[in-house]
Amino acid sequence: MAEDKVYPMTVDGKVKLEEELETLKTKTRAEIINRIKIARSYGDLSENSEYESAKDEQSFVEGRVKTIEHMLHYAEIIDNAGIDDDEVSVGKTVSFMEPGEEAETYTIVGAAEADPMSGKISNESPIAKGLLGHKLNETVTIETPNGNFDVKITDVKDNL
Known part of the structure; x- marks a missing residue:
């Protein structure tokens, strides 16, 4: 370690x-x-x-x-005091969707508390890395080992 x-x-x-x-x-x-x-x-x-x-x-x-x-x-x-309300960061819940697909919602957390089955993904995951720092209504490219895909951020909520 x-x-x-x-x-x-x-x-x-x-x-x-x-x-x-x-x-x-x-x-x-x-x-x-x-x-x-x-x-x-x-x-x-x-x-x-x-x-x-x-x-x-x-x-x-x-x-x-x-x-x-x-x-x-x-x-x-995690302290999101200096981060805009509509910006994706660790500790926030974000919804996004691929064109023609249903929205997906995850809370981005540190790796120590990640639990994808409960909707909590690690800040080190490809999806979180692609979303972090982006804002509501932006379209971003998520890079994964299985290929890239574009998603639109449809909601950002602060859980802290």
Whole structure:
């Protein structure tokens, strides 16, 4: 992990990461330790799949704890105070449409809180990169690995 990388995020995104970290540290760790104790009681650890599974999960959780701590340490809360109301930026919800298609709406967030299934896309995604800095009613070209396409920005809302 790059020490100087900044993680832009909304206040809500930061709160969710803090809650996840608290759950991992207090509840999940204790559950895994209990699973390891139970698995050890089964005897021979060399052929104990329950023990191996619990140890693997413990490694995953510890890695996730370190990742979240790092992201929170380098978190930068998004502030759109100096940005025009109709300009697309991180933390705003933007609607756009391709000619002849229905409008799509996404909230642009930092990579740490991206969840495309919930309509939250990373500021590092091709769509967000193409929209950022543009304004309502502009037509912009989105560059993706599968080709380019033009969209018109039909709405911009500030969520902060």
